[in-house]
Amino acid sequence: MVTMPRPVALWRHPGFVKLWAAQTVSAFGDQITLLALPLLAVTTLGATAGQMGVLRAAETGPVLVVGLFAGVWIDRLRRRPILVAADLGRALLLLAIPIAAWLDLLQIELLYAVAVLVGACTVFFEVARQSYVTSVVRRDQLVDANSKLLVSHSAAEVVGPGFTGALVQIVGASTTILLDAVSFAVSGARMRPRLPSSIM
Numbered sequence: 001m002v003t004m005p006r007p008v009a010l011w012r013h014p015g016f017v018k019l020w021a022a023q024t025v026s027a028f029g030d031q032i033t034l035l036a037l038p039l040l041a042v043t044t045l046g047a048t049a050g051q052m053g054v055l056r057a058a059e060t061g062p063v064l065v066v067g068l069f070a071g072v073w074i075d076r077l078r079r080r081p082i083l084v085a086a087d088l089g090r091a092l093l094l095l096a097i098p099i100a101a102w103l104d105l106l107q108i109e110l111l112y113a114v115a116v117l118v119g120a121c122t123v124f125f126e127v128a129r130q131s132y133v134t135s136v137v138r139r140d141q142l143v144d145a146n147s148k149l150l151v152s153h154s155a156a157e158v159v160g161p162g163f164t165g166a167l168v169q170i171v172g173a174s175t176t177i178l179l180d181a182v183s184f185a186v187s188g189a190r191m192r193p194r195l196p197s198s199i200m
Contacts (some may be wrong), residue, residue, distance in 0.1 A: 010144055015136040018190055019083075023129055024152040025187035026087060030122055031160025032167075032180040033094065034059060037111055039165075040173035044101065045108050058112045062119030070127045079132035080191060086125035087188030090118050094181035101174040 010016050041047035041055055074082060093114050100106040129149075137145045167176045 016145055019136055020148060022187040022191045023149055025183050027153045027156035028160055029180050029183040031156050032164045033118060035161055035164040036173055036176045037115055039168050041111055043173055047108055051108050055111055055115055058115035059119055062123050066120045066123045070123050074128050079128040082124055082128040084188045084191050086121040087184045089121045091181045091184035093117050094177050098174040098178040
């Protein structure tokens with residue numbers, strides 16, 4: 001009788017821990033972005049109701065548009081580089097906002113552009129993450145792995161808005177977005193180390 005090796009506990013699985021940490025940081029970063037951008041538009045630029053509506057559409061639109069083809073495109077590529085690129089891309093995009101604010105060059109059009117592009121990066125990250133987890137853990141660990149990722153995402157949705165509001169009051173909207181950019185850079189760096197060659 002052949003004894004199958006016991007799977008490594010997910011807490012000790014380096015590939016999954018890197019993915020879990022990156023996904024958790026990204027989930028909190030997403031929540032900060034969703035609230036901090038509108039607050040910045042109102043408090044710094046005095047955005048009108050119409051402009052706020054456009055900004056909200058810019059934040060949510062990529063889910064509908066990019067999501068239509070992201071899955072097909074990602075299926076043809078390696079997932080980990082997409083995760084890293086999505087996080088680092090969001091970091092650089094968000095960094096443009098506090099820099100523009102400090103240079104007194106901030107415009108509502110920049111917020112529109114950043115919202116659209118960050119939203120697109122988020123779609124690619126989420127689609128790639130869903131596929132990537134199946135190559136990181138064994139089939140019999142998928143339920144446990146997805147449960148842990150879902151808990152992190154739910155925690156971000158519950159805690160993120162209140163945390164963001166408090167942060168904006170303490171350090172201001174532009175600095176909050178700077179910290180958000182740092183969070184995505186950390187997430188991307190967390191995924192960057194090479195995983196075992198057996199993992200795609």
